Amino acid sequence: MNTRFFILFSTLTFLIMIFQNCTNPKPEFSEDVHSFSNPNDVVVKHIDLDLNVDFANKIISGNAVLTIENKTGARELLLDSRGLNIIDAFIDDAQSTNFKLGESVEFLGQPLSVRIKSNTKKVTIEYETTAGAAALQWLEPPQTADGIAPFLFTQSQAIHARSWIPCQDTPGVRFSYSAKIKTEPGLLALMSAENPTKKTIDGVYEIKMTQPIPSYLLALTVGDLEFQTLGERSGIYAEPSVINKAAKEFEDTEKMIAAAEKLYGPYQWERYDMIVLPPSFPYGGMENPRLTFLTPTVLAGDKSLVSIIAHELAHSWSGNLVTNANWNDFWINEGFTTYLEHRIMEELYGKDYADMLASLGYQDMVKAMEILGYDSSDTHLQMNLKDRDPDEWEAGIPYDKGHFLLRTIEAKLGREKWDSFVNEYFKKYAFKTMTSDKFISYFESQISDKALLDSLNIQAWIYGPGIPKNVVKVESDAFTKVEAQIETWGKGIPASKLETDNWTTHQWLHFLRNLPKGMNRDQMAELEEWFGFTETGNSEIKHEWLLRVIENQYEPAYPAIEAFLTSMGRRKFLKPIYKKMYEQPEMVAFAKFIYQKARPKYHPISVDTIDRILEWQG
Numbered sequence: 001m002n003t004r005f006f007i008l009f010s011t012l013t014f015l016i017m018i019f020q021n022c023t024n025p026k027p028e029f030s031e032d033v034h035s036f037s038n039p040n041d042v043v044v045k046h047i048d049l050d051l052n053v054d055f056a057n058k059i060i061s062g063n064a065v066l067t068i069e070n071k072t073g074a075r076e077l078l079l080d081s082r083g084l085n086i087i088d089a090f091i092d093d094a095q096s097t098n099f100k101l102g103e104s105v106e107f108l109g110q111p112l113s114v115r116i117k118s119n120t121k122k123v124t125i126e127y128e129t130t131a132g133a134a135a136l137q138w139l140e141p142p143q144t145a146d147g148i149a150p151f152l153f154t155q156s157q158a159i160h161a162r163s164w165i166p167c168q169d170t171p172g173v174r175f176s177y178s179a180k181i182k183t184e185p186g187l188l189a190l191m192s193a194e195n196p197t198k199k200t201i202d203g204v205y206e207i208k209m210t211q212p213i214p215s216y217l218l219a220l221t222v223g224d225l226e227f228q229t230l231g232e233r234s235g236i237y238a239e240p241s242v243i244n245k246a247a248k249e250f251e252d253t254e255k256m257i258a259a260a261e262k263l264y265g266p267y268q269w270e271r272y273d274m275i276v277l278p279p280s281f282p283y284g285g286m287e288n289p290r291l292t293f294l295t296p297t298v299l300a301g302d303k304s305l306v307s308i309i310a311h312e313l314a315h316s317w318s319g320n321l322v323t324n325a326n327w328n329d330f331w332i333n334e335g336f337t338t339y340l341e342h343r344i345m346e347e348l349y350g351k352d353y354a355d356m357l358a359s360l361g362y363q364d365m366v367k368a369m370e371i372l373g374y375d376s377s378d379t380h381l382q383m384n385l386k387d388r389d390p391d392e393w394e395a396g397i398p399y400d401k402g403h404f405l406l407r408t409i410e411a412k413l414g415r416e417k418w419d420s421f422v423n424e425y426f427k428k429y430a431f432k433t434m435t436s437d438k439f440i441s442y443f444e445s446q447i448s449d450k451a452l453l454d455s456l457n458i459q460a461w462i463y464g465p466g467i468p469k470n471v472v473k474v475e476s477d478a479f480t481k482v483e484a485q486i487e488t489w490g491k492g493i494p495a496s497k498l499e500t501d502n503w504t505t506h507q508w509l510h511f512l513r514n515l516p517k518g519m520n521r522d523q524m525a526e527l528e529e530w531f532g533f534t535e536t537g538n539s540e541i542k543h544e545w546l547l548r549v550i551e552n553q554y555e556p557a558y559p560a561i562e563a564f565l566t567s568m569g570r571r572k573f574l575k576p577i578y579k580k581m582y583e584q585p586e587m588v589a590f591a592k593f594i595y596q597k598a599r600p601k602y603h604p605i606s607v608d609t610i611d612r613i614l615e616w617q618g
């Protein structure tokens, strides 16, 4: 090729590339391997729901009217659906249109393709849910605290919204919504929205959410519920027998909101209410906007487990305002939130308290590394969840490793600079999405100190395995005291002589986690006699103690294992206990015996996890 021709050719190619870049800017929505939707062509902006909640048949049915923006003149709206029975579809003013459900894919469900026109503004889907909808748990009265009325709650995160509403089920797409919910008189319906505080006579509720949220924050719950005010902006819903205890336990909520605002800027969701759900709720908490869902296992009676509230409240910034663009970057939600949670707790209860939380979190991170392997790519902060269930994480990675990355940055940068960075971050990206890559480039654009950036090596944290060497150390004086007592006991001093007066829940947790391996029956009996762990009403302490019971095969406490596993369905507690039992050949039959009984009462999400652990065939 002659040189002139070559130069001309290269220049042309270069110009074409530039031209393409201008006409084809980077798509607004990055790829989400967990969604069939096509938001770069057509995007949902608002949803109007008109739904009937039928307890007799355990079905939600009705219409979802999706207001769309067709950006490319596309002829197809692609939605996510899983187990939905699609009855009909219409565009704009009740014009019939074609629709088709595609092939079912594991974890994801089926794409729902609806034929639209280039100028279509509204798409109506008439549908009903089916048995086994992953987001829904329908409870019979005996499964509730009061035992009188049935109960329903949803859990949409990560990708279960599609099992009760046809939608673009990807965290990058945000929409506002309204809902008309019709249910049995005598029950109250609440959503992640502006909520009623009293039951209506006819069981019909009109609910509105004006701020745009991603689908995983769609939530609905219906039950015999009461409301109590906690403060100016906050309140609590629960069944009548639980409401007073809950209001007492959460009396610091208003202070938490104030602390969070002082640290991270104005609370953007007007009200912060919470609901205590029945015990089968599979999580500790869920940050549904304006209405956090909570497990009753947080009600310890002494406020000792309220860091869960700080956590869910913190999601009002990290997660609900600045949202992970897809589930591979889940740490963007949970790592940030764990960090904020600790800061809120420090504001309210002091540094010693926060040091204990951090130290336990460090232990959780180490534990996750041991389970997954320090070299495993599953220990990267950015995960690769293609073809995988986005609900199956080890919290020690996105939560604790994520938290420790941010803590390490804080330590190197100084709290003041770091706080002002985080404030700007929430301001700039409010109601937008975030990825690992975007976080790194924003961080690097704000921090000019090259040497500091090098010494942080954020890339190694996010795209590499294990615990990077520059991790900031945590020390807790309160825990040092605990360790001294464990050592004393190890030397043969009886439990009755240990100095444990005024220990907090977290000190007891540290004690239980760090007891010597291979204790004999007498040692276990001695601990039980002095400290009464089996009878404790504190779910975290009970959980930790039962793990020691299993490891050391302390049979007198076996009935307590069964009682605990059949009393609630919180996955964080179920998972380690079943797993540990399954690892001990002599306990496998007992684990299966308990699971057989408890399984029908667990939430589908917990069932999925425990089925896998016990290799359950049904």
Ligand code: BES
Binding pocket: 157, 158, 282, 283, 284, 285, 286, 287, 307, 308, 311, 312, 315, 334, 391, 572
């Ligand atoms: N958003 C999570 C719960 C979640 C995560 C549900 C991913 C489904 C998929 C919530 O904020 C959370 O982290 N809950 C924790 C409690 C917290 C104090 C660590 C839980 O449930 O254990």
Ligand code: ZN
Binding pocket: 311, 315, 333, 334, 337
């Ligand atoms: Zn969380």
